[in-house]
Amino acid sequence: MGFLCGTAAVLVILPLILVFAFLLYQGGTSINLEFFTHTPKPVGEPGGGMANAIVGTLILIGLACGLGLPVGILGGLYVADSQDAHLPSAVRFLADVLNGVPSIVIGIFAYTLVVLPMKRFSALAGGVALGVIMIPIVLRTTEEIIRLVPASLREAGLALGLPKWKVTVRIVLTTARAGITTGVMVAIARIAGETAPLLFTAFGNRFWHHGLDQPIAALAIQIFAYAISPFDDWHRQAWAGALVLISIVFLVSLAARLATRDLQRQMR
Amino acid sequence: MADGLQVTDLNAWFGTRQVLMNVSLRVPSNGVTALIGPSGCGKSTFVRCINRMHEVVPGARSSGQILLNGDDLYGPGVDPVMVRRRIGMVFQKPNPFPTMSVFDNVAAGLRLAGVRDKNLLHDVVERALRQAALWDEVKDELYKSGSSLSGGQQQRLCIARAVAVQPEVLLMDEPCSALDPIATARIEELILDLKNRKPRTTSPAASVRRGSVHAAALS
Numbered sequence A: 001m002g003f004l005c006g007t008a009a010v011l012v013i014l015p016l017i018l019v020f021a022f023l024l025y026q027g028g029t030s031i032n033l034e035f036f037t038h039t040p041k042p043v044g045e046p047g048g049g050m051a052n053a054i055v056g057t058l059i060l061i062g063l064a065c066g067l068g069l070p071v072g073i074l075g076g077l078y079v080a081d082s083q084d085a086h087l088p089s090a091v092r093f094l095a096d097v098l099n100g101v102p103s104i105v106i107g108i109f110a111y112t113l114v115v116l117p118m119k120r121f122s123a124l125a126g127g128v129a130l131g132v133i134m135i136p137i138v139l140r141t142t143e144e145i146i147r148l149v150p151a152s153l154r155e156a157g158l159a160l161g162l163p164k165w166k167v168t169v170r171i172v173l174t175t176a177r178a179g180i181t182t183g184v185m186v187a188i189a190r191i192a193g194e195t196a197p198l199l200f201t202a203f204g205n206r207f208w209h210h211g212l213d214q215p216i217a218a219l220a221i222q223i224f225a226y227a228i229s230p231f232d233d234w235h236r237q238a239w240a241g242a243l244v245l246i247s248i249v250f251l252v253s254l255a256a257r258l259a260t261r262d263l264q265r266q267m268r
Numbered sequence B: 001m002a003d004g005l006q007v008t009d010l011n012a013w014f015g016t017r018q019v020l021m022n023v024s025l026r027v028p029s030n031g032v033t034a035l036i037g038p039s040g041c042g043k044s045t046f047v048r049c050i051n052r053m054h055e056v057v058p059g060a061r062s063s064g065q066i067l068l069n070g071d072d073l074y075g076p077g078v079d080p081v082m083v084r085r086r087i088g089m090v091f092q093k094p095n096p097f098p099t100m101s102v103f104d105n106v107a108a109g110l111r112l113a114g115v116r117d118k119n120l121l122h123d124v125v126e127r128a129l130r131q132a133a134l135w136d137e138v139k140d141e142l143y144k145s146g147s148s149l150s151g152g153q154q155q156r157l158c159i160a161r162a163v164a165v166q167p168e169v170l171l172m173d174e175p176c177s178a179l180d181p182i183a184t185a186r187i188e189e190l191i192l193d194l195k196n197r198k199p200r201t202t203s204p205a206a207s208v209r210r211g212s213v214h215a216a217a218l219s
Helices: A002-030 A032-037 A051-081 A087-100 A103-118 A123-148 A152-158 A166-194 A220-226 A230-266 B043-050 B080-086 B104-112 B120-132 B149-163 B180-198 B212-219
Strands: B005-014 B017-027 B033-037 B060-068 B087-090 B169-173 B206-207
Touching: A002 A230, A002 B212, A032 A051, A032 A230, A051 A123, A051 A166, A051 A220, A087 A123, A087 B033, A123 A166, A152 A166, A152 B060, A152 B149, A166 A230, A220 A230, B017 B043, B017 B060, B033 B043, B043 B060, B043 B087, B043 B212, B080 B087, B087 B149, B104 B120, B104 B149, B104 B206, B120 B149, B120 B180, B120 B206, B149 B180
Parallel strands: B033 B206, B087 B169, B169 B206
Antiparallel strands: B005 B017, B005 B060
């Protein structure tokens, strides 16, 4: 039994290790300083990098957080706290449905909502699409973590003569922040690699962007464009881009773990 | 006006189940009052009605009149938050805030009410911890997590947290039921101490169930 569990545990992390090793093998040689500091070169010219796409991905993540975190966290608080008989379970159910909606459909939603009225592809539209994907993930984790905060802490705060909102913000949210951070990181990791919803919102850009109302490059789009191209040089760059993308997700998760490690130790 | 707590015809319900029926009681000020009764007879509910914590539970309600030094605690326009500032509470199980240090736990009531003065906070925390007979044990570890203390220390920390905001009444809902006999003895000593040391007009009320011997010693 122990052997089976151990094997299963290894099988869980094996794909990640294989993917990472293969990316390192295929893309590692194309990673150099130029890759991080230059924009793509025209076809046929060697060199060039994905600096604009790396920055673009970070900007898109930031925009998505600007939409997804407030709505997700406040919504999660509401669902966990509400005394209403029907609305919380309705919100919970719809959040789960939204979580299952294919990301390309959410891209179409953002296209209709932002791109059509603005009459152009933009970083904002991409941020909206990714933010909508984040909302249900952040909402559900926040809700579950808030439910784990013992009622006795809430009562202790109320009994000190603190208003309910202060107890929620200063005691409940503070106690739950390590768990909520983890949920946020899971959501960021999920959206960092999303490609489909960006195709007709952020659109991609071979140059530096000129404002958030303009098309912007993203690693995922760049990888897609380069991978389906017929040029060997671009294929290598696509591998390198994938490696960088995975590294960004890895570093974000690691940073969040380190930042919340002390808090989690206190919770025990 | 009568000093202390005056409870008249208090009824309390959880949903449709009535747990208190026409309870009337006068609690004199500057004293310790213990309530004794079998498990489930409504001691906790009674105590939680006094600082309006009963109504926090979904579906719970109450009726009747409770006066504190003449003020109707259930009067129209009375904010339960203000009632709880005047009437502190210590719960059955120690519940320090786990993400806060010992110092921050005791300072929480004042700090979250907007007090920023560092010297004042420090004075208040020291006085409260001394009142709770915890100062000597934690004075070198004020910035350690509150949940790293032992169970008895945690409960005294909760007492310090409650007395730091200088309530007029301190309610204690079986504060020793989760503690060993030695920690229990310390806290019972402390309850008597609080009565003698409080500078202002106070009427601590304690709800205790540790058998009649302990309760008799308190009343």
